[in-house]
Amino acid sequence: MQKIAILSDIHGNIPALEAVAADIRARQIDEVFNLGDHASGPLWPKETIQFLMKQDWLQIRGNHDRLLVDQNPQQHGLSDGYAFQKLDQPELDWLKALPASLEVGQDFLLVHGSPTGDTTYLLETVEHGRARLATRDEILTRLGGTKPRILLCGHTHISRLVELSENTMLINPGSVGLPAYSDVVPEFHVMESGSPHARYAILELINGKWQMEQVAIPYDYHKAAQQAHRNNRPEWEIALLTGFMEKRD
Numbered sequence: 481m482q483k484i485a486i487l488s489d490i491h492g493n494i495p496a497l498e499a500v501a502a503d504i505r506a507r508q509i510d511e512v513f514n515l516g517d518h519a520s521g522p523l524w525p526k527e528t529i530q531f532l533m534k535q536d537w538l539q540i541r542g543n544h545d546r547l548l549v550d551q552n553p554q555q556h557g558l559s560d561g562y563a564f565q566k567l568d569q570p571e572l573d574w575l576k577a578l579p580a581s582l583e584v585g586q587d588f589l590l591v592h593g594s595p596t597g598d599t600t601y602l603l604e605t606v607e608h609g610r611a612r613l614a615t616r617d618e619i620l621t622r623l624g625g626t627k628p629r630i631l632l633c634g635h636t637h638i639s640r641l642v643e644l645s646e647n648t649m650l651i652n653p654g655s656v657g658l659p660a661y662s663d664v665v666p667e668f669h670v671m672e673s674g675s676p677h678a679r680y681a682i683l684e685l686i687n688g689k690w691q692m693e694q695v696a697i698p699y700d701y702h703k704a705a706q707q708a709h710r711n712n713r714p715e716w717e718i719a720l721l722t723g724f725m726e727k728r729d
Contacts, residue, residue: 483508486653486681488515488592488634489542490532492523492563493657493720496678497531499699500656507682513584515634516542516592518575521658522711523704525563529571541578542592542634543599549576562711587690589628593635596624599665602633603640603652606669611636616644630683630690637661637671639679639694651692654679657704660719675723676701 485504490497504512514537519525532539547560549572556564567575580598582590594600602622604611614622619642623631631650639654659673673679677696684691701720708716718727 482685483510484683485509485512486515486632486651486683487512487537487656488653488680489517489637489655489658490514490519490528491517491521491544491559491655491657492519492525492528493521493678493704494524494527494531495703496657496697496699496701497528499697500678500680500695501531501535503695503697504680509682512537513588513590513632514539515590515632515653516540516578516598517544517634518542519563519567519571520544520548520559521708522559522562522713522716523657523707526566526568526571529567529574533571533574538582538584538590539578540582540590540592541575541580541598545575545578546580546598548572558713587629589626589631591631591633594622594624594633595626595628595631596622598635601636602631603642603650604636604638604671606666609667609669611638611669611671613640613642619644619650637673639673639681641692641694649690649692651681651683653681654694654696656680658716658719659723660725662715662725670725672725673723676721677723 592598594602605614637655640652642650662670682693705717705720
């Protein structure tokens with residue numbers, strides 16, 4: 481295993497996923513790690529899960545995947561509610577069977593949010609409606625005593641590489657399918673990547689050391705935005721078109 485692709489936060493965006501998968505094939509990747517939040521959103525949840533079910537990737541579930549299978553459907557928000565309506569029992573069973581985290585060999589720990597919870601922002605701290613890079617002490621607290629050599633996380637949709645020491649590397653590959661979003665926990669804030677690209681990361685072992693490449697893939701994001709528009713989600717439409725949460729002038 482010399483070359484690994486890291487994916488996260490597809491959110492039902494099958495055109496973005498297919499573009500990333502094609503790029504992965506072209507790069508002759510040895511292994512793929514997928515960090516969760518596969519289906520939730522107003523796009524193509526069923527098609528996305530059916531695609532993922534056919535892959536021989538290592539995959540875990542995210543917070544929205546957990547809500548899709550564990551939460552009362554009457555309590556679902558708009559994105560989870562749409563996905564739940566579109567998924568049939570085989571897709572839901574597949575999601576339910578995914579682990580919340582995964583250790584791979586001696587090097588890797590795969591989580592969605594953090595080792596302490598799938599909704600925890602590990603590498604970002606929310607302040608004044610936006611997110612900044614968390615401090616070293618904040619990150620150490622959120623690790624909860626976990627000391628991975630390489631921790632892979634998603635959830636915030638923001639590409640990051642943080643090195644706490646020579647022996648501890650933390651990586652967020654960004655989001656394949658949703659380049660911006662807003663949330664109200666812990667307070668209202670936006671997360672914005674600044675472009676509509678489908679993002680993922682590649683780790684390659686070179687001379688005994690892991691080297692990371694952040695990848696941003698163009699795809700037909702207008703198609704995804706049109707799907708969000710058809711499903712009355714203007715905030716998703718703007719995010720998919722721009723990577724921001726506000727319209728361009």
